Amino acid sequence: MAVLKVIEVLSNSSKSWEDATKKAVQHASKSVKNIKSVFVQSQSATVNDNGEVDDFRVNLKITFEVK
Numbered sequence: 001m002a003v004l005k006v007i008e009v010l011s012n013s014s015k016s017w018e019d020a021t022k023k024a025v026q027h028a029s030k031s032v033k034n035i036k037s038v039f040v041q042s043q044s045a046t047v048n049d050n051g052e053v054d055d056f057r058v059n060l061k062i063t064f065e066v067k
Contacts (some may be wrong), residue, residue: 002065003065003066004036004063004065005063005064005065005066006061006062006063007028007032007062007064008009008040008059008060008061008062008063009024009028009055009059009060009061009062010024010057010058010059010060011023011024011027011060012055012056012057012058013055013056014054014055014056015056016037016056017040017043017056017057017058019056020056020057020058021038021040021058021060024038024058024060024062025038025060025062026058027040028062032062032064033064033067034065034066034067035062035063035064036063036064036065037048037060037062037063038060038062038063039060039061040058040059040060041059041060041061042058042059043056043057043058043059044057045057
């Protein structure tokens with residue numbers, strides 16, 4: 001029987017929500033092993049004074065197997 005654990009992670013990127021998600025998984029995988037899935041719980045963005053998107057943000061749930 002596998003035991004899974006879920007952690008919540010926040011990440012950002014100046015490129016895209018997809019890039020912010022990839023960065024979160026890459027960073028988490030440095031200390032968390034056996035990552036099985038990621039669930040994007042929410043997305044948001046900041047807008048600069050020129051009306052352009054500055055920063056893409058994601059709130060993720062990362063699931064990994066506990067060995």
